């Protein structure tokens with residue numbers, strides 16, 4: 234139902250500021266009844282100021298914030314001092330008249346503002362209903378609406394950048410030429426089917442060739458790209474390893490910014506691997522502290538060492554720590570030989586103990602970073618070297634370009650199968666009717682990416698994953 238007015242708290246609980254969002258035809262009437270631009274008890278007529286009524290203000294300057302008070306009509310009881318904005322449709326987020334009331338973040342004051350708004354005629358919005366309205370009102374296509382959710386959910390800079398890219402309509406941009414090519418080919422075929430007499434008049438193999446050149450490769454590229462990124466949806470795992478007592482646990486704590494691992498001056502402190510999630514160089518990663526690797530008689534420590542070696546074999550990247558005050562020892566080199574991991578960053582720790590500069594180490598082009606877990610010196614450099622190594626696996630320039638989600642990929646794959654079928658039919662006997670039918674189906678699949686012809690059940694499933702207020 235689009236003719237009713239919906240409202241919700243659009244911000245997470247516990248923030249300093251919270252927003253109540255209203256969308257629908259009654260938005261302005263509700264705003265007029267609850268908002269006073271002057272403090273209600275100091276004026277006879279609370280809704281009016283020297284600048285006229287609040288709505289006159291917004292009519293002249295839409296989308297501008299205005300300070301005021303939310304008051305209960307009748308009692309004039311003040312619920313909150315707020316900043317409010319009125320965004321008239323159709324150029325608002327949802328395409329309808331939208332009001333946002335910025336109040337103090339406390340759940341009770343925001344809750345009472347929302348309750349009042351509902352009392353004045355709005356109803357509580359369902360999850361994702363604002364974005365659903367934006368989609369239904371043509372403000373965005375379904376791929377863009379999905380990217381709103383992906384942007385809210387993304388925990389790292391790369392996926393946020395991809396979501397933002399899709400929100401900007403990158404999928405339509407990439408598929409636009411594909412659409413035109415497919416539609417043009419179909420239009421030619423349909424004209425022939427409607428009016429043509431003789432198959433000889435139409436160069437079907439040429440149309441099939443155009444499909445092969447202008448449609449199939451583009452769709453395949455989009456699918457491939459999304460497969461590549463979907464293959465490793467997990468956060469990369471960074472394992473911190475080395476001899477005992479070189480300061481691995483201290484370094485992990487320093488990088489995490491919390492005392493997560495036990496640190497002690499006696500070697501062999503860490504036994505279990507300790508895993509923690511964090512954002513590292515803009516990416517969401519899993520960081521793992523491991524037991525110092527050495528030959529030992531202690532059965533518990535032995536287990537720790539085996540776990541450390543197992544962790545290294547599963548790591549996406551190893552930060553190999555050694556003690557800069559002693560330099561790389563033969564034991565370090567022995568472990569490094571054992572590690573045999575393609576991505577290793579060497580961290581020379583305890584540089585604070587050196588009087589001069591640490592001696593750089595160059596070991597088969599492995600990045601080397603001098604650090605001190607104690608003074609935190611060099612931690613930023615370590616973070617960026619690790620980030621560079623992790624990104625080295627992704628071909629340059631591709632990490633932020635159009636990557637489709639699973640639903641969109643399903644339609645791309647279905648479309649590809651239809652267009653491939655059409656191309657094969659076009660090259661063979663040239664059965665125009667069959668080929669045209671495949672083209673139609675293929676185009677229909679592409680349209681579903683943008684929500685055209687998508688049934689309500691699928692829309693419910695997509696928007697149901699959103700939070701209320703989005």
Ligand SMILES: Nc1nc2c(ncn2[C@@H]2O[C@H](COP(=O)(O)OP(=O)(O)OP(=O)(O)O)[C@@H](O)[C@H]2O)c(=O)[nH]1
Nearest residue numbers: 477478479480481482483497501502503525606607
């Ligand atoms: N001066 C100095 N001391 C450090 C530094 N990092 C760690 N230490 C000290 O080195 C000792 C060992 O630190 P840990 O972090 O427990 O070392 P580890 O590599 O985790 O040791 P194991 O768990 O036994 O393998 C502790 O006494 C730390 O305080 C540093 O950057 N500078």
Ligand SMILES: [Mg+2]
Nearest residue numbers: 481482502503
């Ligand atoms: Mg340790």
